[in-house]
Amino acid sequence: MGNQQPLVQAAPGSSSSTPLDRYRMMRLSRRFEETMEEQFHEGQVPGPLHLSIGQEAVAVGGCCHLRQSDAILSTHRGHHHCLAKGAATDRLMAELLGRSAGYSLGRGGSMHIAIPEIGLLGTNGIVGAGLPIATGAAYAMQVQKNDNVTVCFFGEGATGTGAFGEALNIAALWRLPLIFVCENNQYVELTPQSVHIAGDIWRRGESFGIPGARVDGNDVEAMAEAMETAIARARAGDGPTMIEALTYRWSGHFVADRAAYRDEAEVEEARALDPLISARALIDDDVADAVDSKIEEEIAVALAFAQQSPLADFDSLSIGHYAGS
Amino acid sequence: MTDISVETRPLKFWQGVNQALVEEMERDQNVVLVGEDVAGPGGPYGVTRGLLDKFGDLRVRDTPISEAVLVGLGVGGAGVGLRPVVEVMFFDFAMIAMDQIVNQAAKFRYFSGADMPLVIRTMCGAGGPNGAQHSQNFEAWYCGVPGLKVVMPSNALDAKGLLKSSIRDNDPVLFIETLGLLTQRRDVPVGDDLLIPLGVADIRREGSDVTVVAIGRLVDRALEAAERLQEEDGISVEVIDPRTLSPLDTETILESVRRTGRLVTAQEATAPCSVGSELVALAAESCLSELKAAPIRVASPFVNVPTPLPLAEERAPGVEDVMRAVRETIQGS
Numbered sequence: 184m185g186n187q188q189p190l191v192q193a194a195p196g197s198s199s200s201t202p203l204d205r206y207r208m209m210r211l212s213r214r215f216e217e218t219m220e221e222q223f224h225e226g227q228v229p230g231p232l233h234l235s236i237g238q239e240a241v242a243v244g245g246c247c248h249l250r251q252s253d254a255i256l257s258t259h260r261g262h263h264h265c266l267a268k269g270a271a272t273d274r275l276m277a278e279l280l281g282r283s284a285g286y287s288l289g290r291g292g293s294m295h296i297a298i299p300e301i302g303l304l305g306t307n308g309i310v311g312a313g314l315p316i317a318t319g320a321a322y323a324m325q326v327q328k329n330d331n332v333t334v335c336f337f338g339e340g341a342t343g344t345g346a347f348g349e350a351l352n353i354a355a356l357w358r359l360p361l362i363f364v365c366e367n368n369q370y371v372e373l374t375p376q377s378v379h380i381a382g383d384i385w386r387r388g389e390s391f392g393i394p395g396a397r398v399d400g401n402d403v404e405a406m407a408e409a410m411e412t413a414i415a416r417a418r419a420g421d422g423p424t425m426i427e428a429l430t431y432r433w434s435g436h437f438v439a440d441r442a443a444y445r446d447e448a449e450v451e452e453a454r455a456l457d458p459l460i461s462a463r464a465l466i467d468d469d470v471a472d473a474v475d476s477k478i479e480e481e482i483a484v485a486l487a488f489a490q491q492s493p494l495a496d497f498d499s500l501s502i503g504h505y506a507g508s
Numbered sequence: 509m510t511d512i513s514v515e516t517r518p519l520k521f522w523q524g525v526n527q528a529l530v531e532e533m534e535r536d537q538n539v540v541l542v543g544e545d546v547a548g549p550g551g552p553y554g555v556t557r558g559l560l561d562k563f564g565d566l567r568v569r570d571t572p573i574s575e576a577v578l579v580g581l582g583v584g585g586a587g588v589g590l591r592p593v594v595e596v597m598f599f600d601f602a603m604i605a606m607d608q609i610v611n612q613a614a615k616f617r618y619f620s621g622a623d624m625p626l627v628i629r630t631m632c633g634a635g636g637p638n639g640a641q642h643s644q645n646f647e648a649w650y651c652g653v654p655g656l657k658v659v660m661p662s663n664a665l666d667a668k669g670l671l672k673s674s675i676r677d678n679d680p681v682l683f684i685e686t687l688g689l690l691t692q693r694r695d696v697p698v699g700d701d702l703l704i705p706l707g708v709a710d711i712r713r714e715g716s717d718v719t720v721v722a723i724g725r726l727v728d729r730a731l732e733a734a735e736r737l738q739e740e741d742g743i744s745v746e747v748i749d750p751r752t753l754s755p756l757d758t759e760t761i762l763e764s765v766r767r768t769g770r771l772v773t774a775q776e777a778t779a780p781c782s783v784g785s786e787l788v789a790l791a792a793e794s795c796l797s798e799l800k801a802a803p804i805r806v807a808s809p810f811v812n813v814p815t816p817l818p819l820a821e822e823r824a825p826g827v828e829d830v831m832r833a834v835r836e837t838i839q840g841s
Binding site for chain 2: 254256286287290291295296297298299300302304305307308309312314315316317318319320321322323324325326327331333345346349350352353356503504505506
């Protein structure tokens with residue numbers, strides 16, 4: 184389970200701080216998901232797959248200034264958050280492929296990954312469910328009197344839940360060390376956000392006294408900078424911040440969704456703003472090429488690891504429901 | 509608790525809960541208490557009075573009326589090392605926090621392999637003039653959720669010993685207190701080491717003719733019924749309080765049912781798909797051929813809880829209802 188040592192170490196995403204580190208993690212996330220998409224089409228992913236391709240800068244900028252002891256909450260679309268917080272590529276891949284070396288022994292799949300030892304308190308199958316949990320993690324950090332912080336990633340769809348309002352109120356009231364990161368990818372499941380969202384999300388905290396910022400979520404440097412400010416504020420005990428990161432969901436809601444409800448031209452326009460292009464532009468080409476080929480190796484090793492791991496079997500289903508089981 | 513060398517003192521149910529919280533919070537800095545009105549006011553019925561002064565407003569904390577966040581405080585807190593006790597004021601309000609209880613707390617270990625040492629305290633039953641949205645018994649709903657433990661004490665001794673064990677337990681525990689029992693007294697040993705294990709039923713009265721499995725408020729009533737049936741009819745009734753509803757101590761219960769051949773269940777909840785239903789199913793599956801009569805469920809009628817207290821009390825099953833059911837199982841055989 185969660186306390187096994189990873190066989191292939193993920194890049195140190197939880198402590199990366201240079202543009203090179205950030206590019207590396209974004210590239211890893213991109214190639215990870217492209218590989219999983221291929222595996223899905225080959226029938227090797229026994230569950231739904233919600234891809235974050237095109238949204239990597241939000242997760243990597245969102246996590247690059249975090250410590251391992253800081254906590255994050257992720258969503259149903261959370262592979263990039265997992266990797267950026269330090270999940271091992273191979274075990275994450277194994278989980279998605281339904282293999283017993285996965286973080287939940289291959290029984291959970293991509294929406295059910297929690298790795299508390301690296302501060303990942305869960306991807307989630309319930310939209311908005313991470314918001315209450317994030318307040319709890321941040322409250323615990325206050326009780327423990329350390330200067331750790333909690334980052335709660337959520338999509339714009341989650342702003343429609345009651346838990347969103349509850350969480351904003353208590354975070355402000357208790358000055359919780361909590362950063363709300365709304366990863367606004369323009370689509371809520373199968374409908375555009377015009378169907379879901381009134382007003383400006385980044386200003387939703389205003390009346391609670393929570394400072395807000397709208398950030399280009401395709402620019403990892405801008406994202407990292409906004410997070411640095413918010414994290415410093417939270418570590419200093421000055422309370423929560425709301426960041427709305429504007430990005431775009433390149434894929435459908437899930438892999439099999441062809442997203443026929445939107446214009447191909449719109450998608451092409453978004454793809455031209457590929458966050459990996461601007462991240463790569465900050466480093467030398469030959470260095471970037473070397474990173475790319477290293478990642479190909481890591482992905483290949485991880486895939487081989489996952490494929491060699493036995494498929495989750497029925498006997499494993501009873502494991503881990505109660506302490507000692 | 510028959511050892512006469514142990515010094516005991518009569519405690520009310522609420523005092524048992526209060527003492528358990530005090531002792532565990534003194535013992536472990538990671539134990540915190542959060543909930544609506546738990547700190548300043550000490551809870552709507554005073555169960556948590558005095559804790560704020562003892563432990564300060566960081567560890568004993570009033571929350572806004574935000575049930576989802578309230579239970580989430582516990583889930584997230586437990587996820588990073590606290591042992592939170594969260595109070596959901598009335599069981600009816602847990603409906604609003606259902607996602608955090610069922611989809612989040614109960615799944616955490618399955619997903620991660622990590623501990624989720626969370627206690628969710630709540631109050632059930634029709635013990636006051638509180639009406640249809642502040643009086644319900646939903647304990648059975650949660651017994652079908654793998655990963656969750658469900659504890660329902662019927663007296664001060666069990667309330668104290670089971671709550672202390674629940675706080676030290678590394679799995680999420682739904683701890684259901686009963687409004688109608690808060691001021692009921694029972695002798696409780698003095699000292700801070702009273703731990704009653706989860707998952708172990710208590711045979712409150714030994715008997716040979718009929719097994720009555722009672723929970724919550726019906727345990728005392730079943731004991732009184734047993735006493736009267738012995739006096740009036742010469743019927744020997746065994747009364748079992750499961751105390752923990754999930755995981756259920758099926759061994760103790762089935763051993764008794766096999767021995768007596770008759771089963772009556774007694775609860776404040778309505779009958780359909782209830783704990784009583786589960787017990788009857790268990791007996792039918794496990795020892796049908798050993799039953800001398802059809803089992804009977806004593807439960808509240810399938811109507812909402814009325815607000816006027818006399819009506820609410822009339823709705824809840826009483827001593828006479830248990831007696832009638834027991835006699836019926838004897839006559840029916």
